[in-house]
Amino acid sequence: MYDFETSYRAMSSRDGRFDGRFVVAVTSTHVYCRPSCPSRTPRRENCRFFRVPAAAEAAGFRACRRCRPDAEPDSAEWNVRGDLVARALRLIGGGAVDREGVTGLARRLVVSERHLHRQLVAEVGAGPQALAINRRARVARMLVESSTLPLAEIAFAAGYSSVRQFNEGMRTAFGQPPSALRRSRPADAPGDLDVRLRYRAPLPVGPLLDRLAAHAVPGVEAVDADRYHRTLRLPRGSGVMTAEFGPAQTGDAGSARAASRGEVTVRLSLADLRDVTAAVQRCREILDLDCDPAAIGAELGTDPLIGPLVRARPGLRVPGCGDGFELTVRALVGRRTSILVTRFGTALRTPDPRLTHLFPTPAALADADLVAAGLAPRRAATVRALAGAVDAGDIVLDRGADRAECVAALRAVSGIGPWTTAYVAMRALGDPDVFPPGDPGLRDAARRLGLPAGLAARARHWRPWRSYAAVHLWTSL
Known part of the structure; x- marks a missing residue:
């Protein structure tokens, strides 16, 4: 976590690069915001900074209705790290606490519940239950705003145990009842659910779909001009996802910048609606929507060998997998x-x-x-x-x-x-710092860029983003 002065300066400058890395809570309004929120800069004595939204909510603050900090992609830092806290956050994001409870989460991580709680509070300011409550509210709001499901169905799909708990949770997190958050929209197809997933722009979709198409498993995956489709095996049943980017987003870097709103529409068809949290998390992983292009560009963009590739195609993703x-x-x-x-x-x-x-x-x-x-x-x-x-x-x-x-x-x-x-x-594991040894495509790309030998040694300078460097090299072919 940044110190108070660094955080306050970032907020005062409304620097969007810090969105997702922390939130600012204002004691005079009891609201927490993104660092880039366009509202008037609060006084220093009224500011508190939290690493994750769940910690701000646990301290009694609700999400700002103007900048929507709850909709921001999670910090890419947790994808870089492979320690206990990062693993716990990834599992909680996929709904592990809703399915197995804190006991099951601790058992999966091979630690005691007390140790897990202590580590999470020390690192991010919130325990596993508070993090799960925050995730539940975010998923519920996404369903309320982007689907026509009855509110009672949304409550149980998002992981709430009752409609009353759902109503109270949404009021606590957002200061409004679920009915006030509902937007009028066309009805979904029967049995389908449309959700809008945010990402940090730019996202050059053409190379992403090309890489997914190159490794698609027939019968399980399919890729066409601006969509990615696949079947999913989820904790409680099966599902089918379709990610639709639209023609304006499927070009290279230039058209990626045109998609400045930073949203992709995903249609989900689920055998059990309670799998929605796991399905959304799986979609985010497949499309690498929590990637931070600014951080990667800052590290790789100045390298003499790979820098020109990074600047030519900012925001390239490392595609994940469905299983x-x-x-x-x-x-x-x-x-x-x-x-x-x-x-x-x-x-x-x-x-x-x-x-x-x-x-x-x-x-x-x-x-x-x-x-x-x-x-x-x-x-x-x-x-x-x-x-x-x-x-x-x-x-x-x-x-x-x-x-x-x-x-x-x-x-x-x-x-x-x-x-x-x-x-x-x-x-599969989402490690952003991997460089496959002996890959012929990487060697060929390096030779074309004028590096006949010593690629593995050169790659050490690209840490902790060697996976993204590899994708840039592959794409250059």
């Missing part, structure tokens, strides 16, 4: 993944004929005859060993995993090499 196990299997078997989907996946009926299946579960592949599906015996053994370890819980392939432990566990599986583990760490 870490799926991504790892795809990295191991390549084009034969579609055969595994057809044989061992769960068939779905969706409006899009290209989306036919959920990816097979680890249990389905652990004992499957993969040689009969066309895999070489050694590769089949690797996939079965991986599936068995994931099914048993020995390997966890999501953003809440301990990155170092996960990479070590993957390397212990016969047939999984350094390139695969780096690729999984980059896209």
Whole structure:
């Protein structure tokens, strides 16, 4: 957290680069704002600064109705870090407390509830329950404003245990009842839910969709001119997402800047509405919507080798994945993944004929005859060993995993090499500081830029954003 003077100067200058890094609470109005809020600068003695909105709400402040700090993407700092606090925040963001309680969250992180609470309060100023309440309110407001669902359904979908708790929670967080936040809008398609997800501009969508298309699993994913579609296996059921950027956003850097409002529309079709929090978090991870282009540009933009690429395409994203196990299997078997989907996946009926299946579960592949599906015996053994370890819980392939432990566990599986583990760490674990060793595309891009050797050594200067440097190099090809 910045000291008081730095925070106050950032707020006084209305510097948007600090949005998401902290919020300012004003004791005279009991409102908290973004640093860039256009309202009149409050007096020093009336200001308190909090690292996350949940801490401001726990202290008795509500979100500003003018600058909407609750809608700002989360700080990219938590994606850089892989420690206990960062992992806990990522899991809470995906709805872990709503599904498993604080006890389940602590068990997942292999710490006591008391230690977890102490670490979170010391770092961000709010415990796991307060953070979960804040996340619940943010999801509920998003549903109230962007869908036509009845308010009672929204209450339970967002994780509230009763309508009364929902009404009280929304009044506390936003100073208004849910009905006052509802905007008139066209009705959703039956069974569908449209949500608007914020990101920090710019976002060059063309390269993002190109990379997703290059690695799409047939039957599970599909990409067209300005949309990304995929099926999702969620904690309580299945789902289908469609992210729509619109023609104005699908060009390169120039048209990315035109999309200055920083929103992408995502249509969700969920078997269980209580999965909405997990689905939204999965969408944000796939599209890397919590990325901070300004911070990355400041670090990489001045480098003599990669700086011109960063300045030419500011805001390039590192695409995540819908399922870490799926991504790892795809990295191991390549084009034969579609055969595994057809044989061992769960068939779905969706409006899009290209989306036919959920990816097979680890249990389905652990004992499957993969040689009969066309895999070489050694590769089949690797996939079965991986599936068995994931099914048993020995390997966890999501953003809440301990990155170092996960990479070590993957390397212990016969047939999984350094390139695969780096690729999984980059896209499934969300590590922004990975540089895949020996990748031929990266070497080729470096040679074209005039660096014939020593790429790994040069990449050390790009920390902690080596994953983004790799994407810039790949895109330059």
